[in-house]
Amino acid sequence: MSDRLNDDMLPDLPADVRRPAYDRRAIGTGIVHLGVGAFHRAHQAVYTDDVLAQDPRWGIVAASLRSPDTYDALQPQDGLYTLSVRSQEGEALRVIGSIRRVIVAPREIESLLEVMTDPQTRIVTLTVTEKGYCHDPATGALNEAHPDIVHDLAYLRTPKSAPGFIVEALRRRRMNGVPPFTVLTCDNLPANGRTVKRVLTRFAELVDPELGRFVAEEVSCPSTMVDRIVPATSDQDRERIAQSLGVADAWPVVTEPFTQWVIEDRFPQGRPGWEKAGVEFVSDVEPYEHMKLRLLNGSHSTLAYLGYLSGYETVADAMADEAFVRLIRGLMDEEVTPTLHMPPGADLEAYRSALVTRFRNPALKHRTWQIAMDGSQKLPQRLLGTVRDRLQADAPIRRLALGVAAWMRYVTGIDEKGAAIDVRDPMAARLRALADRAAGSAESLAGELFAVREVFGDDLPRDPRFTGTVTEALARLFAQGARRTVSDWIEPGR
Known part of the structure; x- marks a missing residue:
């Protein structure tokens, strides 16, 4: 199948395939996501897709910190991909449009830092897995001997790690008088908001004690709980979904009907109306x-x-x-x-x-x-x-x-x-x-x-x-x- 899913193909998709209910050309960038894997695309990106018709400011720029695979799959598709929800009753397909752009961080470091520093970006979300925080899992503290952390402290303007990118972007925002974004981790860490706050604060302290105090006092890191089972996509999945769409999708995601997202409601610079899509906002996650x-x-x-x-x-x-x-x-x-x-x-x-x-x-x-x-x-x-x-x-x-x-x-x-x-x-x-x-x-x-x-x-x-x-x-x-x-x-x- 030679045709690829993209914006021009949307009107021609089968009637039973759900598609974006908004003009993708009109959405802005309010969220930068680090770690654009299958889970993010089956979870947070879907909740955001649900609310863009009411508030188009919250489009996502998604960055891969390592591999170009997701970029290579999604960029020719204008960031579009198919969500397949599978159960014993069958399969429901939906095209998700909330990701406006994909960045491969190692080869576009400055581009990623620029969008993270842009005042329109008010939330940075993460799904980088437990190891992506460069921390000691037993204590939750920053692993200061981690090779990526050692590199990032020596070369602040060309970071490799998630903490390095976040702190460098926060440093630039502070220098330019731009309020800090909210850091929203969606990974399975204990007290994940407090853990990422501890990691970021320590990294910032090692850069500059004043920057450390700024991160400790001014940067909001709400805790979250995310829940959805997302297996790896197989070639059989791609073939089956392409047959249903009538066009090829290089990287659909397959998931279950169940989904849950619980978040502490602490967003000083604002947030999407995710509660309209089923997110539970609570005082204690x-x-x-x-x-x-x-x-x-x-x-x-x-x-x-x-x-x-x-x-x-x-x-x-x-x-x-x-x-x-x-x-x-x-x-x-x-x-x-x-x-x-x-x-x-x-x-x-x-x-x-x-x-x-x-x-x-x-x-x-x-x-x-x-x-x-x-x-x-x-x-x-x-x-x-x-x-x-x-x-x-x-x-x-x-x-x-x-x-x-x-x-x-x-x-x-x-x-x-x-x-x-x-x-x-x-x-x-x-x-x-x-x-x-x-x-x-x-x-x-x-x-x-x-x-x-x-x-x-x-x-x-x-x-x-x-x-x-x-x-x-x-x-x-x-x-x-x-x-x-x-x-x-x-x-x-x-």
Whole structure:
């Protein structure tokens, strides 16, 4: 199919394909987004698309901090792409038009800084994943030895990192008398607004103490909770969607019907009317953040490592195994939920039940391997925070410990059949070296990995309730494999 999706093609799309309900030529740039991946395009860009007809000031300029792939796909399409919402009932297609322009940061550094400095830009949003903040996941502090941070402090005007771009743009705005933009992180970090504020303030302090005070006192960083499952787009997805559209789309995104966005309402320079699109504005996001990080993301990571080791390609495949359903329901009901403190009216039972349904959605081909990426950055938020709360309450952690042990087994880089695992993690080489040093001993491997302070901190490796249970689970995974361990782990006598 030679024709590509673009503005000129919109009128000719099939009648059942929803398209922008506004004149794209009339929208301005109110938002700069860093990290233009599939999640942003299935979540924040969709909410923004919903409100542009009422307020056209909030178009998005989206920047990739690394790869040109998204630019190469979307620029010939005038920034347009297709959102495919898939469920057991079928597929609904919608063309999203809120992204006005895509920038590849490494080759357009000054262009990105110029648009971030423009007074019309009042919000900078981020989906750069946990590792993109160049921080220590165990403490939430800026990792001042991170290579990108070292570079950015030495070469302020040509940054590489998200903190570097944001602080340099804020420095320029301050110098020009332009009020600071709001920084809105949409990544899975604990207290994500406060965490990004801590990272940015420290970076700015290292540039100039006065700039550090300015960031600390003047820059708003609301906390958020985002929730939508977005698998990687496959070639089969592209082919199917092209057939439905009648034109090619180089990079559609596929997602589920469920979507949620909860935000602290702190936007000194204004914001879109996202509440009209279903965003919940609250005074305190933390309860919702814990709910999502611990119930959805913690379960997802547990499913990813154990499912991959069991030979299940997708989450839905794993959840077709009733032993996995029992494990995940028990994890959510008995170990995670007692650590949550939700506001009145929140229905945790409905949320947990919905998660099981979402995980079982066979129309979403969400690969366990994809979810397993960057585990060293994810474990502290997804599982270890819950572990700490359970230990403080002197409560059991067997299911949580099994998820941690499965991560340890996974990062050895060798699966249960002796085949290589393509471990994608910023610490992959270090973790593999530790695994090789353990020489196949579960006890030695656990000891080596517990010493990775960036993941486990200083407290957990000293608590035998944690180390003992994880080591026991890891030994079981080596001895009898993941599928059998999932079946009988909660019944230690079997």
